[in-house]
Amino acid sequence: EGRRARPAETMWRIGLAFGLGVALEALLGWLLKRRRASSSTAIEVIFFPSKVTCTEELLAGVPCVCPLPHGESALSRLLVRVLEARRSLDLCFFAFSSPQLGRAVLLLHSRGVRVRLVIDSDYMALRGSQIGPLRRAGIPVRHDQDRGYMHHKFAIVDKKVLITGSLNWTTQAIQTNQENVLVVEDQALVNIFVAEFEKIWENYNPANYTFFSKHEKTGIENA
Amino acid sequence: EGRRARPAETMWRIGLAFGLGVALEALLGWLLKRRRASSSTAIEVIFFPSKVTCTEELLAGVPCVCPLPHGESALSRLLVRVLEARRSLDLCFFAFSSPQLGRAVLLLHSRGVRVRLVIDSDYMALRGSQIGPLRRAGIPVRHDQDRGYMHHKFAIVDKKVLITGSLNWTTQAIQTNQENVLVVEDQALVNIFVAEFEKIWENYNPANYTFFSKHEKTGIENA
Numbered sequence: 001e002g003r004r005a006r007p008a009e010t011m012w013r014i015g016l017a018f019g020l021g022v023a024l025e026a027l028l029g030w031l032l033k034r035r036r037a038s039s040s041t042a043i044e045v046i047f048f049p050s051k052v053t054c055t056e057e058l059l060a061g062v063p064c065v066c067p068l069p070h071g072e073s074a075l076s077r078l079l080v081r082v083l084e085a086r087r088s089l090d091l092c093f094f095a096f097s098s099p100q101l102g103r104a105v106l107l108l109h110s111r112g113v114r115v116r117l118v119i120d121s122d123y124m125a126l127r128g129s130q131i132g133p134l135r136r137a138g139i140p141v142r143h144d145q146d147r148g149y150m151h152h153k154f155a156i157v158d159k160k161v162l163i164t165g166s167l168n169w170t171t172q173a174i175q176t177n178q179e180n181v182l183v184v185e186d187q188a189l190v191n192i193f194v195a196e197f198e199k200i201w202e203n204y205n206p207a208n209y210t211f212f213s214k215h216e217k218t219g220i221e222n223a
Numbered sequence: 224e225g226r227r228a229r230p231a232e233t234m235w236r237i238g239l240a241f242g243l244g245v246a247l248e249a250l251l252g253w254l255l256k257r258r259r260a261s262s263s264t265a266i267e268v269i270f271f272p273s274k275v276t277c278t279e280e281l282l283a284g285v286p287c288v289c290p291l292p293h294g295e296s297a298l299s300r301l302l303v304r305v306l307e308a309r310r311s312l313d314l315c316f317f318a319f320s321s322p323q324l325g326r327a328v329l330l331l332h333s334r335g336v337r338v339r340l341v342i343d344s345d346y347m348a349l350r351g352s353q354i355g356p357l358r359r360a361g362i363p364v365r366h367d368q369d370r371g372y373m374h375h376k377f378a379i380v381d382k383k384v385l386i387t388g389s390l391n392w393t394t395q396a397i398q399t400n401q402e403n404v405l406v407v408e409d410q411a412l413v414n415i416f417v418a419e420f421e422k423i424w425e426n427y428n429p430a431n432y433t434f435f436s437k438h439e440k441t442g443i444e445n446a
Contacts, residue, residue: 013233014240015240018243020244021243021248023244024245025247025248025249025251026248028251028252041266043407045415144401146399147399149399151389151390151401154403166317166374166376167374175371176371178367178371178423179374189266192268
């Protein structure tokens with residue numbers, strides 16, 4: 001009537017069965033995790049206008065004691081994400097005149113990050129345009145010469161993070177406009193924008209320029 | 224020496240052990256799936272300029288035999304996503320003059336979809352602006368009266384899908400500009416934009432209007 005000790009063979013079989021179940025679980029969990037990883041997406045939203053804050057510490061790397069507020073702002077959050085670039089920064093903007101973002105791009109360039117910039121030809125000579133300083137520092141800049149606008153407003157950081165939205169990189173937009181910026185980590189999406197950037201970069205190759213027959217007012221010499 | 228048939232009790236134990244393993248797997252798989260579902264994100268990208276195609280079938284619901292091409296285009300893809308609205312459509316645009324998108328919004332309004340529109344005051348009287356027809360149809364429209372621009376370009380469909388990017392809803396932008404639009408299904412992100420829309424909607428409540436002291440050129444009567 002009393003239970004006898006199980007023979008070793010039976011113990012071994014029970015252990016094997018349990019192990020098979022766990023192995024099946026581990027395999028399925030790994031497959032699920034792989035699917036999750038391949039479709040994992042993180043999106044940060046930054047709304048503007050930004051309050052005016054001091055961004056010297058971000059850009060100069062040393063604490064600043066100027067009278068401006070020193071907390072976080074929409075601009076400082078955007079700068080942080082741009083400054084994360086370590087290998088490449090591809091910029092595609094309708095207008096670019098923000099001195100802080102200009103300094104951030106120059107800083108990355110000086111660190112050896114490969115920067116490329118596409119800009120709309122009608123707005124590259126905007127008051128305060130950063131195109132001149134960026135070109136003088138050796139950053140390659142290309143622009144459209146179409147009737148339509150190059151109206152994108154996106155940046156690609158290290159071919160891994162997409163920064164896109166309604167915001168042109170101008171002080172007016174940053175400080176006074178209602179704007180949104182998405183910072184998207186999604187490799188499939190980023191790859192699509194990388195391909196779009198490369199296509200535009202090739203389309204706007206200076207070898208194809210027709211010397212501004214239609215856009216003389218915005219010649220390269222004004223930038 | 225020969226193996227004996229296992230007693231029923233041992234078989235039962237082996238089955239139980241295997242079952243426990245499988246149950247553990249199912250539980251973990253379910254938890255993983257739940258985590259995936261709660262962070263699931265789908266993003267469609269639409270680049271412009273759009274080729275010109277006939278959109279009558281989408282907007283009128285009957286096949287069209289006009290000489291325009293009848294295939295898919297960036298504009299038709301955008302229209303399809305907008306026309307999916309069944310309950311609400313919240314629009315927040317710097318400029319809105321596309322007749323096709325205007326018709327799509329009127330169609331949704333006539334189906335009982337709750338449409339609300341926020342627009343920049345400086346651009347609401349743009350040539351071909353859709354604001355007048357939409358207002359006359361009974362769609363509530365609000366606008367800023369700030370010095371800065373209401374520069375967003377987003378739509379929220381049924382509080383579930385966010386359509387956002389660089390594209391203003393104008394024919395010039397659709398047909399001639401380099402533009403991007405993201406169609407994002409991500410409830411956490413959409414909720415953030417819903418909150419932003421509601422904040423702007425309240426800020427631009429007509430009860431707060433100061434009768435265009437600074438912006439007389441763009442008075443409501445021109446829209």
